[in-house]
Amino acid sequence: MRPEQLYxxxxxxxxxxxxxFLSTCDQQIFLDNEILQSAILQKLMVIGxxxxxxxxxxxxxxxxxxxxDVVAFRNIAIHEYFAIDW
Numbered sequence: 001m002r003p004e005q006l007y008x009x010x011x012x013x014x015x016x017x018x019x020x021f022l023s024t025c026d027q028q029i030f031l032d033n034e035i036l037q038s039a040i041l042q043k044l045m046v047i048g049x050x051x052x053x054x055x056x057x058x059x060x061x062x063x064x065x066x067x068x069d070v071v072a073f074r075n076i077a078i079h080e081y082f083a084i085d086w
Contacts, residue, residue, distance in 0.1 A: 014046040014050075018044070021036060021043075044074070047074070048072075048077065054067070
């Protein structure tokens with residue numbers, strides 16, 4: 001298993017990329033751009049996957065983060081991608 005620090009780095013880097021991707025567009029541009037939506041979705045899946053691999057004691061020490069929601073979204077994105085309504 002990778003060290004938790006690397007999973008946290010994956011989360012931060014993916015979040016920074018999402019921020020960069022969205023920094024120059026508004027909601028309508030996002031909704032009209034399938035490539036941008038796909039890029040954002042992929043980064044959200046990375047965040048969810050990394051969150052799911054963090055050790056339970058770490059997640060318990062940080063209850064302010066809705067870990068179960070983050071992981072649940074990843075599961076929806078992977079298994080029920082057709083249900084995503086931007």
